[in-house]
Amino acid sequence: MGITSTENITRIEVNEEVSRFDVVDDVIVEYKLKLCVDGHDYGTILCSPEHLDNLVIGRLSSEGIIKTIDDIRSVNIDENQGIASVILNSERKPGLKHKIESGLSVKFEDILGLMKSLDARSTTFKKTGGVHGCALCDNEKIIAFDFDLGRHNAIDKIIGYAILNKVDLAKKIIAATCRISSEIISKIAQNGIPIISSRSAPTALAIKIARESGITLIGFAREKRMNIYSMPERVL
Template sequence: MPARAGLTRAVEGLDQTGATGQVNVVEERPLTIFLNSREIVTAMTIGDYPEYLALGFLRNQGMLSDDETVTGIEYDEDLDVVIIRTETETNYEEKLSKKTRTSGCAVGTVFGDIMEGLEGLTLPDATLRTSWLYTLSAKINQTPSLYLEAGAIHGTVLCKGDQPLVYMEDVGRHNAVDKIAGWMRAEGVSGADKILYTTGRLTSEMVIKTALMGIPILASRSGFTAWGVEIAQQIDLTLIGRMRGKRFTCLSGADRLIWDADVNAAADEDPRHRRKSARA
């Protein structure tokens, strides 16, 4: 999905030799999300796709069920406010009173019980060919992005087989995932046969959100947290991390893997991504 203009700005500075130069830096702005007349949260975001971010955030927090009718989405660019309107008013005082700050960049927030919705959850049957991982990595690395332009950003990609479908970016990986969730809900897209790829760490929050989106496979170029792995194992979510060049590590759900790729034939990682990883 192409990025909107105005997401970065050029800033003049000095390099290690004292020479003057310009670098592109990512813009950051607040976005306040309302559900009907109730203010829910103010999130720091890059400002693109605010409607998808608001819709996905509410859906992933359990404040907007899949069968609830959304009657309107209003975005005020001047006020940086999104209002999601539903057919019926719902009281979320109990959920709003319980906040958990997550490890997400730009300070992620989870409302209510962080494990709510996982009890009895059964993820769809799926297969994951290792050749898809190498193909996806190469395609995503070659996609024009804010990550390549300015760093300091996380990307999340919804994929099917070896094809990227939707690419979202934001200063917080949780925001990028919520944008994907919002797009899926708006377009009526199922997660059953999808793969979610992220540049961010595989934390408990990332695992939980992926599972609640009905996606059975989560992959990342970054590493794991112990709780993220533990939850993935409990719900049988396939968890692939440290996916760079020829390498990857699977710590959960390996039964979905089909080992059809020749590792020696896989391409090495684009050097631009190695440099950006050190600075992001």
């Protein structure tokens, strides 16, 4: 299934004259994925239909349902029906957020470099104007990139990737294009990630949670500037 589809639309353009014509244009697909965990309904995710396994695993980790890939017996995704069925190895128990202890630090110019790489990867965003990009990074480069029409999903996909590939998130940086809300920063806290950097703004509640959790929260990270909202000592 594609992440964009084509639609017949009408376009109006105003130049010296007004032109009105029919055209075929790309639009972003919004896919409904019903999530079932051990046979229980776990809600429906509206998402871009790619890397659905990463999305499901990341979502479960962000909600404290799993900690490692070993907590999962199986993930079965029926793309036609739009159903993801997960069987766990152990009883579900809500995870506890804890203060992040990480010795990770990063040079400011490396953050700006990562944001530039993120921009370069966000081609679907440019094409359809409809998705948020997100990258899992070490200090120098992007390790994995993903995107979704939902900000939450983009973050979950990249976290799911890390869990599937047993990447140690305590030594990684997330770079994102989207606004950082309380829900986004809670995912970062739940997964023990020490640094998140975004092109966009954080909310006041996200800043509060970042400070309480010991996360370095960077916003408006663009070509030549950034704002550091919490734990600035990790940025050299």
